[in-house]
Amino acid sequence: MAIELKKVSYIYGAGTPMEVRALDQVSLTIPDGQFIGLIGHTGSGKSTLIQHLNGLIKATEGDILYNGRSIYSEGFSMKELRSKVGLVFQYPEHQLFETDVFTDICFGPKNLGLDEETICARAREALDLVGMDSSYDKASPFELSGGQKRRVAIAGVLAMKPEVLILDEPTAGLDPRGRDEILDQVARLHREQGITVVLVSHSMEDVAKYVDRIIVMNHGKAVFDGIPKEVFKHYKELEQIGLAAPQVTYIVHRLREQGFPISDDITTVEEAREAILEGIRKKR
Amino acid sequence: MIRDITIGQYYQTDSVLHRLDPRTKLMGTLVFIVSMFLADSWIGYAVSAAYLAMIIRLSHVPVGFIVRGLKAVMILLLISVSFNLFLTAGEHEILSFWIIHITWEGVQQAVFMAVRLIFLIMGSSLMTLTTTPNQLTDGLETGLGWMKKIHVPVHEISMMMSIALRFIPILVDETDKIMKAQMARGADFESGNLIERAKALVPILVPLFVSSVRRATDLAMAMEARCYHGGENRTRMKPLRYAGRDRLGYLVMAVYLGLMIALRSLL
Ligand SMILES: Nc1ncnc2c1ncn2[C@@H]1O[C@H](COP(=O)(O)OP(=O)(O)O)[C@@H](O)[C@H]1O
Ligand SMILES: [Mg+2]
Numbered sequence: 230m231a232i233e234l235k236k237v238s239y240i241y242g243a244g245t246p247m248e249v250r251a252l253d254q255v256s257l258t259i260p261d262g263q264f265i266g267l268i269g270h271t272g273s274g275k276s277t278l279i280q281h282l283n284g285l286i287k288a289t290e291g292d293i294l295y296n297g298r299s300i301y302s303e304g305f306s307m308k309e310l311r312s313k314v315g316l317v318f319q320y321p322e323h324q325l326f327e328t329d330v331f332t333d334i335c336f337g338p339k340n341l342g343l344d345e346e347t348i349c350a351r352a353r354e355a356l357d358l359v360g361m362d363s364s365y366d367k368a369s370p371f372e373l374s375g376g377q378k379r380r381v382a383i384a385g386v387l388a389m390k391p392e393v394l395i396l397d398e399p400t401a402g403l404d405p406r407g408r409d410e411i412l413d414q415v416a417r418l419h420r421e422q423g424i425t426v427v428l429v430s431h432s433m434e435d436v437a438k439y440v441d442r443i444i445v446m447n448h449g450k451a452v453f454d455g456i457p458k459e460v461f462k463h464y465k466e467l468e469q470i471g472l473a474a475p476q477v478t479y480i481v482h483r484l485r486e487q488g489f490p491i492s493d494d495i496t497t498v499e500e501a502r503e504a505i506l507e508g509i510r511k512k513r
Numbered sequence: 514m515i516r517d518i519t520i521g522q523y524y525q526t527d528s529v530l531h532r533l534d535p536r537t538k539l540m541g542t543l544v545f546i547v548s549m550f551l552a553d554s555w556i557g558y559a560v561s562a563a564y565l566a567m568i569i570r571l572s573h574v575p576v577g578f579i580v581r582g583l584k585a586v587m588i589l590l591l592i593s594v595s596f597n598l599f600l601t602a603g604e605h606e607i608l609s610f611w612i613i614h615i616t617w618e619g620v621q622q623a624v625f626m627a628v629r630l631i632f633l634i635m636g637s638s639l640m641t642l643t644t645t646p647n648q649l650t651d652g653l654e655t656g657l658g659w660m661k662k663i664h665v666p667v668h669e670i671s672m673m674m675s676i677a678l679r680f681i682p683i684l685v686d687e688t689d690k691i692m693k694a695q696m697a698r699g700a701d702f703e704s705g706n707l708i709e710r711a712k713a714l715v716p717i718l719v720p721l722f723v724s725s726v727r728r729a730t731d732l733a734m735a736m737e738a739r740c741y742h743g744g745e746n747r748t749r750m751k752p753l754r755y756a757g758r759d760r761l762g763y764l765v766m767a768v769y770l771g772l773m774i775a776l777r778s779l780l
C-alpha cells in the first residue's frame with residue numbers, strides 16, 4: 230500500500246507561450262502510515278504535485294504507481310483511487326454547496342454509491358473526527374465561522390474514509406488558534422486512525438512539531454527529503470530557497486557556535502528547553 | 514478543458530498591432546465586420562482574406578493560436594452551414610434524396626456563410642488578442658466619450674466591462690479548482706443522462722456563485738475605501754494619444770473599405 234512517483238514532470242500550458250514547468254522529474258515514495266510534510270515556497274509546485282496523487286491531473290512525463298500498479302494503466306479506476314486518496318484543497322470551505330452541513334458531508338460517500346445507512350454513519354463519524362457535534366448538523370455551511378467551515382470541508386473528504394489524506398495548506402488564512410486546532414486534529418487522525426497524511430505547507434514552523442518526514446520542493450524539484458532533524462541541518466540552503474528552519478534551530482546553532490554543549494538535531498521548543506537546562510546543569 | 518477557449522484572450526507579444534491605439538483597433542474591427550457584409554462575390558472574399566492574412570501577419574500571433582479559438586464556435590458554424598446547405602432553394606439540384614435537396618446555390622451559400630463566420634471570428638478575436646482588457650475599455654470609454662452628452666453613462670459602462678473582463682480568467686480558474694475539488698470527492702461530470710449531468714453541475718455552480726458574490730462585494734468595498742465615485746473629474750494616468758501608426762492604420766482601413774464597396778457595386 231504505497232504511492233510511488235517515478236520521474237514525474239508536469240508542464241502547464243504545453244505548446245503555448247505561457248508554458249510553465251511546474252514539476253521536474255520528481256521521484257518519491259509515500260509508504261503507509263507516514264506523516265509527511267511537503268514544504269516549499271509559493272509556486273514551487275506543491276499543489277501541482279499533490280493533484281497527481283489522486284489522478285486529477287495527468288503527468289506530462291513519468292509514471293505513478295498505486296500499490297504497485299500504474300494509475301495510468303488501462304482499466305485503472307480513478308474513482309476508486311479518489312476514494313482511497315482523499316485530497317483537501319486549499320480553502321476547502323469554498324467547495325461547500327449544500328443547504329446544511331450534514332447533507333454536504335454526505336456528498337462524498339453518496340458518490341461512492343453506498344447505501345443510506347452507511348452514508349449517514351460515515352457522515353456522523355467524520356463530523357465527530359473534526360470535533361463538530363450534532364448541533365451543527367442542520368446549520369447552513371455558509372453561516373459557520375471560518376475555522377468551522379474548514380473543519381466541515383475536511384470532514385467532507387474524511388467521510389470517504391481515505392487511506393491517504395492530503396491537505397493543501399490547511400491552515401492558510403486561519404488565526405493561530407484555528408491553525409493549532411486543525412493541525413492537532415490532523416495529528417490525532419494520523420495517530421488514532423493510522424491513515425497516511427501528507428501535509429502541504431510553506432511554513433516549517435507549522436509542521437516541524439508533527440511530521441515524521443519532510444519533503445522540500447523548489448522550482449518543481451524535490452530538493453530535500455528526510456526526517457526533520459536531517460532536513461533542518463541544511464538551514465542555510467533552506468534560507469536560500471526562501472524557507473526558514475524553525476526559530477529554535479537558529480538558537481541551537483548560535484549556542485553551539487558559542488561553545489554551549491547542545492546537540493544540533495533539536496527541532497522543537499520543548500526539546501530545546503530540556504537540552505538547554507541539561508547543558509546548564511552540566512556546566513555548573 | 515475550459516482553458517482551451519481563446520476568444521477574448523490576450524496574447525502577450527510585441528507587434529505594431531499591439532502598439533496601435535485601442536480606438537484605432539476598435540474602428541478597424543468595425544470596418545472589418547461591415548466589410549464582411551459587403552462581400553458578395555469570390556473576389557470580395559479573396560480581398561478580405563488577403564487583408565486578414567496581412568493583419569494576422571502584422572500581429573505576430575501564431576495562426577494556430579487563432580484557429581484554436583474557432584473550436585469553441587464549431588457547433589454554431591456547423592448549424593449555420595447545414596441550414597444553408599439543406600434549406601437553400603435553387604435551380605441546379607445536385608443531390609436529391611427523400612426530403613433532402615442539395616442545390617448548387619445552397620453549397621455556394623453555405624461556403625460563403627462559413628467563410629464569413631470564420632473571418633468575423635478571426636477578425637474580432639485579433640482585436641482582443643492584441644489589446645489588453647484595460648486598453649480595450651479605455652478605448653471604448655474615450656472613443657464613445659461624446660455619448661456622455663446624451664446622458665449615456667459611458668464611464669460606468671466601461672468600468673463594468675473592464676471589471677467583467679478582469680473577472681473572466683479568475684472565474685475560469687475558480688471553476689477549474691471547484692471542479693477538481695468536487696471530483697476529489699467522487700463527483701462525476703462525464704457520465705449519466707442529460708438530467709443527471711445537469712444535476713451534477715449544482716456542486717459547481719453554487720460555490721461559484723457564492724464566490725462571485727463574495728469577490729464582487731470585496732472589490733466594491735476596496736474601491737470605496739479608495740474613494741472611487743464614478744467618472745466625473747477623474748483623470749487618467751495614461752491618456753490615449755494617437756501616433757503616426759494610427760493615422761496609417763486609418764488610411765489602410767479606408768482603402769480597404771473603399772475597395773470592398775467598389776467591388777460590390779461594380780460586380
Ligand atoms: N492552472 C495553472 N495554469 C498555469 N500555471 C499554473 C497553474 N497552476 C499553477 N501554475 C504554475 O505552476 C507553478 C507551481 O504552482 P503550484 O503547484 O500551485 O505551487 P505551490 O502550490 O507550491 O504554490 C507556479 O509557477 C504556478 O504559476
Ligand atoms: Mg499551492
